[in-house]
Amino acid sequence: MKIASWNINSVRARLDIVEQFLAAERPDVLCLQETKVVDDIFPAEMFQRLGYVHRVLNGQRMHHGVAILSRVPLTDHGRHDWQDNGEARHVGVRLPNGVRLENVYIPAGGDVPDRTINPKFGQKLDFLERMTRWSADLREPTLIVGDFNVAPLECDVWSHKALLDVVSHTPIEVEALGRLQASHDWVDLGRRFIPAPARNYTWWSYRAKDWTANDRGRRLDHMWASPEVAATAVAHTVHEPCRSWLKPSDHVPLVTEFAA
DNA sequence: ATGGCTGGTAGAACCAGA
Numbered sequence: 001m002k003i004a005s006w007n008i009n010s011v012r013a014r015l016d017i018v019e020q021f022l023a024a025e026r027p028d029v030l031c032l033q034e035t036k037v038v039d040d041i042f043p044a045e046m047f048q049r050l051g052y053v054h055r056v057l058n059g060q061r062m063h064h065g066v067a068i069l070s071r072v073p074l075t076d077h078g079r080h081d082w083q084d085n086g087e088a089r090h091v092g093v094r095l096p097n098g099v100r101l102e103n104v105y106i107p108a109g110g111d112v113p114d115r116t117i118n119p120k121f122g123q124k125l126d127f128l129e130r131m132t133r134w135s136a137d138l139r140e141p142t143l144i145v146g147d148f149n150v151a152p153l154e155c156d157v158w159s160h161k162a163l164l165d166v167v168s169h170t171p172i173e174v175e176a177l178g179r180l181q182a183s184h185d186w187v188d189l190g191r192r193f194i195p196a197p198a199r200n201y202t203w204w205s206y207r208a209k210d211w212t213a214n215d216r217g218r219r220l221d222h223m224w225a226s227p228e229v230a231a232t233a234v235a236h237t238v239h240e241p242c243r244s245w246l247k248p249s250d251h252v253p254l255v256t257e258f259a260a
Numbered sequence: 261a262t263g264g265c266t267g268g269t270a271g272a273a274c275c276a277g278a
Contacts, residue, residue: 009277010267034277036268062268063276108278149278166262168278205278206265216262220278250266250277 001072001097001260002026005145005223006253007033007105007203011067015046017245022050025239027255028072029095031103033147035065042067058091066091066103066146076100082130083107083123097260099229104131104146113170121167124149128176136183138226144186145223147251150177155197156219168218187230189223189256190238202238203251211243223256232259 004027008014011032022030030052035042039057047055052069056077059065065088068074074093082104083089092102107124115122151169154160163169181188194200201217208216225233235257242252 013267034267108276110276111278162262166278203278205262207261207263209264214261218278247266 001028001095001258002255003029003031003101003143003145003223003258004253004255005031005033005103005221007147007221007249007251009034009036009249009251011035011065012037012043013247014249015043017242017248019046019050020245021239021242021253022047022052025253025255029068029070029074029101031101031145032067032069033065033103033105033251034063035059035067036062037065056091056093058088060088064088064105066105068093068101068103072096080130080134082127082134084126084130085123089127098141100140100142102142102144102146104144104148106131106147106149108149109167109173111167113165113167113172124167124173125176128173128180132176132180132183135180135186138184141226141229142184143223143225143229143256145254147220148177148222149220150174151218151220152177153191153196153219155199156201158201158214158216158218163218168220181224185227186224187227189225189230189233189236190219190254192230192233193236194238200238201240202254204243206250221251221254223254225256229258233257234259
């Protein structure tokens, strides 16, 4: 079973490169974040044509939005609103092997890392706290993937020092993510297969003329597994070349292959 | 020089991303 996750920053703007990725990589399941489209007009045709005939959508107009496209049947669809404000940031399913797959788009959190002057930062922390309460009660084998919008380790950003006060790498977010991880003993598959302190970025800003020139990346996208699910993981890849494809997303896809 | 760009939606010298 091969599972992929990709923040594509608009599914309609990215159809060609998503097709290129699916044709080359052939994951069984693809989790998308930031689809930016309501479910009624989700561009399903390309996915159907490539065999991804099962889909579970949670989209909204303009912003956010998540989707799961699959070649294998999906059951027990569910949604959490961990921000408690109606935004489409999660969709979950059960895979044929019984494992739960949760696809999440954690809020970016705005510019200022202080909830008293930036409500979006507070919403991000509240989202993580509600996820932690859910996770602490979780008793089934689960894989949680997506854009977490937090780069937890010093080696997950191009400069730990320069980014300490930049939302995505502040100690308060890193600690909140740490509590989430501890609540279920989640295994960080990215770091299991590419151990720290190896470079392992998944996002590079659009604003650099040449994203490779200074390599100012961050590891914002993650795949976490329950310990018993992590034990079945056999390979994990971050598809960095996708950042150079025509009209790229600012994030690249992650793929994990499981024995079962 | 981590905001320098990008997408959606409007029809904006807009908003949001991270």
